[in-house]
Amino acid sequence: MREAEAWSRRGTRRRIARPRPWAGLLLTLVLAGVLLPLPRAEAFPIAPWTLWELTETAELVVWADVEKVMDLLPPKSPEEKRERDRWDDSEVAYLRVREVWRGQARPDEQLKVYFNGSYLCPAPPHYEPGQAVIAFLKREGGLWRTVALSYGTRYPESDDELAAYRRAVTRFRVTQEQAIVARAAGRGEAGVQAALTDWQVLAAEHPATRWDGLYGLEPASDEDLWFYDPRSHAPPHLFPAHREQLARAFVTAPSLDRTSVMMLTVLRGHISADVDDTAARVLETVLAEERPPYWALSAFDLLRERYGEKPEARSEQTQDPLLRAHGDATDALPLLQQWQHFKQRHHLAPKRLPLPAGPGVPGTGANTTL
Incomplete structure (x- = not known):
């Protein structure tokens, strides 16, 4: 998944409050x-x-x-x-x-x-x-x-992305059959959820379908779209093998969009030097932009947490994302200074990742504008 523009300008902090349905009415x-x-x-x-x-x-x-x-x-x-x-x-x-x-x-x-x-x-x-x-x-x-x-x-932009979408959609039938077998074997809803979790992890492996898998695993990790989701979501049970599968995917194919925050959220507590290095490369890349994306702050907090640091206390973000999108851009200078100090403390010299091309048709799927 890629952002609708080079970088989104929305928000600064991951929400922890439940969505407020009336906020959309205000907009x-x-x-x-x-x-x-x-x-x-x-x-x-x-x-x-x-x-x-x-x-x-x-x-x-x-x-x-x-x-x-x-x-x-x-x-x-x-x-x-x-x-x-x-x-x-x-x-x-x-x-x-x-x-x-x-x-x-x-x-x-x-x-x-x-x-x-x-x-x-x-x-x-x-x-x-x-x-x-x-x-x-x-x-x-x-x-x-x-x-x-x-x-x-x-709109897949390559044969590789097309194959990822095809695999996720066609695997749906297999997952349904696994759920039927689980029910027949007396494993009930736990067996059904296990089959769904396997599908979500599979989808999250590829950047093109990563948002679809990660949102299913932990909706609150996408602070913007979760704001408009009134449904209750039972957290799935991820086995160590699931987390290792996700970690390998993030390291092999890192994404320079908000799914990096989603992935680091799902991988909280999963120790991996490779994940740490990849997250640092993601931040090094996006913070080099003139106007870093809004999600860089959350990604930095999650990386600091992985290094045993306690992120600075930040104000809770409760504003409707659409209203936030029309507000002033966040001042990036303090974040850049904190990032430089963090690299010095931990002797890091991450290399930048290649920038992706913008989406051919923006505003679809997880990149929906409203």
Whole structure:
């Protein structure tokens, strides 16, 4: 997963308070004068959807070419008007199927997906002509629509990323079968959760699907999107083998986005010099930027903790992330000074990591803007 921009400018500190559902309503009132008409009760960001939930809900998951996107003409009959009398029926994307990962469709079949790409909050699905998209679809009123809006369109940027998405989605069926076997064997929900945890760790191995796995393992590790998640999440049980699997993945393929904080959160208490070195390289890289990302402070606190230091007390962040995003940028100078002192204390000279390219289609999946 990569950030929607080179680095996000939001926030400074990991929240520990539960989400406040009314905070999104505040933002809605602030933006009411500039937004287009919004869908009924969805006038603020929806709860996050991972690949697991998307696949579980979707009737059809395809990798397909976006051939064109067209505005819909006014309905020609009362019947057509009733079918399209929805807030998300202003545009239609024409998809040419390459592969079917779940559900029934033919390779090379053309699908028409109805959506509205013009509203701002919650963020819409993105269908970019000329790009190949992974689309999570369901039928409503006989028409294909996107599951979970902006979470339901993903754009892999390489064959390697495509393979990671394909593996995560197609492994869903295997995991479901493992859960059925666990129930039949009398292991109950513990066996079901164990199968799900294995899938989440598998997804977290690759940077493209890392957020999907880590959010399932520990939602609060993503302070922004968790703010809008009213659901209660039972913490899974991670075995030492799981943590070692995650540690190897972080060291082998570090990510220069907020999943680094998520990974370090999940790996709390797991001793690994390689993880320490990789986290230091991540910080060395992002703190070299003119405006470091907001999550660098949390990553630094977690690294200090791994070295046995007690991070400085910081004020609890309770502001709506969307309001925080429009505020002033955090002063990076104190953090840079603390980082230099930390390296001197521990005799560290981390090498910078290569910077990733920006996403070809921002604002989708975990990079959703609202």
